[in-house]
Amino acid sequence: MTFLTFMLSIVGGLLLTHAIYSSHEHSLLPTTPSATALPVSRSPLAYIIPTTTLPLDIILETLFATFLLILAVVYSAAPLRPIRWNEWAGKIEREGWDPAAEDRKDEAFRAKGGAGNVYRAMEERKGFYDVRKARKDFAQFVRAE
Secondary structure (H helix, E strand, O other): OHHHHHHHHHHHHHHHHHHHHHHHHHHHOOOOOOOOOOOHHHHHHHHHHOOOOOHHHHHHHHHHHHHHHHHHHHHOOOOOOOOOOHHHHHHHHHHHHHHHHOOOOOOOHHHHOOOOOOOOOHHOOOOOOOOOHHHHHHHHHHHHH
């Protein structure tokens, strides 16, 4: 996480916390103008159905804080992989898989688009039938005869 995204996260979090606190404080304000009026009932419905609307500054602060947090998350995210898995897996099969580069998080290897064998979990499970190996073995068997 770079310094900019870290600061965006901090500022966005503080602004969102302040907006939440302000909206809570605003909800506790009396809804009647005089203090001698009947007390406001605190039934469970009073928390679900608001009797007043939030001021515009609290709404704008909430939206701005949410925007800052989303911006920080988007900028700090890892680069996206290709959408078409068949192209990505084909590239790995053509160029080979470098487990040492994956273990040390080699930036040059990841920049080329390689991030390891995407089918490794399937290939290493017990009882997996390798169709390509069987096809190759069958082709050798046919050639031998």
